[in-house]
Amino acid sequence: MGLAKTEIFSDNQNAIAKFAKAFAHPARVSILQHLFKIDSCVCGDLVNEIGLAQPTISQHLKELKHLGLIKGSVEGTSVCYCIDKENWTEMKKLMTHFLDQDLSNSADCC
Amino acid sequence: MGLAKTEIFSDNQNAIAKFAKAFAHPARVSILQHLFKIDSCVCGDLVNEIGLAQPTISQHLKELKHLGLIKGSVEGTSVCYCIDKENWTEMKKLMTHFLDQDLSNSADCC
DNA sequence: TTCATTCATCGTAATATTGCAATGTAACAA
DNA sequence: TTGTTACATTGCAATATTACGATGAATGAA
Numbered sequence: 523m524g525l526a527k528t529e530i531f532s533d534n535q536n537a538i539a540k541f542a543k544a545f546a547h548p549a550r551v552s553i554l555q556h557l558f559k560i561d562s563c564v565c566g567d568l569v570n571e572i573g574l575a576q577p578t579i580s581q582h583l584k585e586l587k588h589l590g591l592i593k594g595s596v597e598g599t600s601v602c603y604c605i606d607k608e609n610w611t612e613m614k615k616l617m618t619h620f621l622d623q624d625l626s627n628s629a630d631c632c
Numbered sequence: 633m634g635l636a637k638t639e640i641f642s643d644n645q646n647a648i649a650k651f652a653k654a655f656a657h658p659a660r661v662s663i664l665q666h667l668f669k670i671d672s673c674v675c676g677d678l679v680n681e682i683g684l685a686q687p688t689i690s691q692h693l694k695e696l697k698h699l700g701l702i703k704g705s706v707e708g709t710s711v712c713y714c715i716d717k718e719n720w721t722e723m724k725k726l727m728t729h730f731l732d733q734d735l736s737n738s739a740d741c742c
Numbered sequence: 743t744t745c746a747t748t749c750a751t752c753g754t755a756a757t758a759t760t761g762c763a764a765t766g767t768a769a770c771a772a
Numbered sequence: 773t774t775g776t777t778a779c780a781t782t783g784c785a786a787t788a789t790t791a792c793g794a795t796g797a798a799t800g801a802a
Contacts, residue, residue, distance in 0.1 A: 523761045524787030530683040531658035535665070542655035547790080548641035551648045551730070558733040563742055566748065573640040575792050580750060582790095595742045599748045599799045604742045607735045614731045620661070621724045623668040625717045633791040634757030657760080676778060685762050690780060692760095709769050709778045 538620050541613050544589050549574055550582050554605070557592060563602040648730050651723050654699050659684055660692050667702060667715050676710055 528536050545551055552572050557564055568583075569576045583603060586592045590609040594601050638646050655661055662682050678693070679686045693713060696702045700719040704711050 523785075524759050524789090526657055526659070526760065526788095527684065528658060531662055535658040535661045538661045539656055539658040542652045542661075545652035545730070546649055546656045547636055548638060548645040548649040549636070549790090551645045551652075552641055555645070555730075555733070558735075569749095574637065574790095576749070577751080577793080578791050584750085593742045596749095596798085599746095601749060602742055605735065606742075610735065617731055618728065620655070620665075621727055623665070625668075625715065625720065633755070634759090634789050636758095636790070659760090679779095684760095686779070687763080687781080688761050694780085706769085706779095709776090711779065 534616075537616060541589065541591075541617060544586060544591060547582070549578070550586060553579070553582060553586065554591070557603060557605050563595075563604040566600055568603075644726075647726060651699065651701075651727060654696060654701060657692070659688070660696060663689070663692060663696065664701070664715070667713060678713075 526539070531539075545554075549572060553568055556568060556571060566576070566579070569579050572579060574582075583592070583594070587594060587603075590606055591613065592603050593606045594603040596602075636649070641649075655664075659682060663678055666678060666681060676686070676689075679689050682689060684692075693702070693704070697704060697713075700716055701723065702713050703716045704713040706712075
């Protein structure tokens with residue numbers, strides 16, 4: 523099928539899956555790390571930094587933008603992208619809460 | 633293509649993507665949350681809790697097991713699954729480091 | 743205007759993912 | 773043994789993802 527049955531899961535579960543998908547490809551991980559490292563905004567030199575074709579990078583950027591994790595603004599002929607801090611912080615809270623589930627109460631039974 | 637060019641990315645980036653993929657489906661998120669909530673190990677009643685067919689759940693469990701996030705042991709006719717705490721902790725460290733990148737140094741230029 | 747640059751979008755091919763019915767397998771019960 | 777129960781595996785259909793060449797749109801330069 524290739525189609526997830528999102529209806530039967532909670533909003534929380536779907537939200538986690540949605541954001542996790544953003545990180546589920548090394549190119550998008552790389553793009554985000556780059557936008558964090560460069561403290562001014564970065565434009566299409568992502569294409570040079572990462573070894574993928576321009577349409578491919580553009581597509582990954584579109585997905586990240588759609589999720590709200592980054593935002594872009596046109597500057598002349600180039601486009602400047604950067605992390606959307608508010609949304610990143612909110613996403614981080616969601617993911618951290620999921621990752622931080624308590625490991626202590628369950629016995630190591632397996 | 634549908635094939636990620638993993639060669640051109642760092643081990644760190646590929647590892648993050650690999651674990652993120654585990655969380656990129658609400659069924660797997662649900663399974664993990666369940667294994668955390670039930671403080672004793674859980675067997676195939678995951679099929680009842682989640683509304684997916686048995687082969688589908690079995691497949692998701694296999695993926696999580698392959699990644700090392702859960703482990704299973706046979707108990708009579710049923711199989712008991714639980715979180716692999718060591719690997720979970722290690723994965724959490726990796727993901728948290730990625731999520732915790734500093735937001736303060738970059739100006740909000742977009 | 744014309745040209746070059748930068749990026750987005752379209753179209754397409756290759757591969758991956760999701761889901762389930764059908765079937766296989768291993769353990770226990772009778 | 774035969775049956776039953778609990779999972780795993782196989783095989784397949786539907787859809788999603790990844791990647792890129794070709795092309796389009798917008799901006800600035802000449």
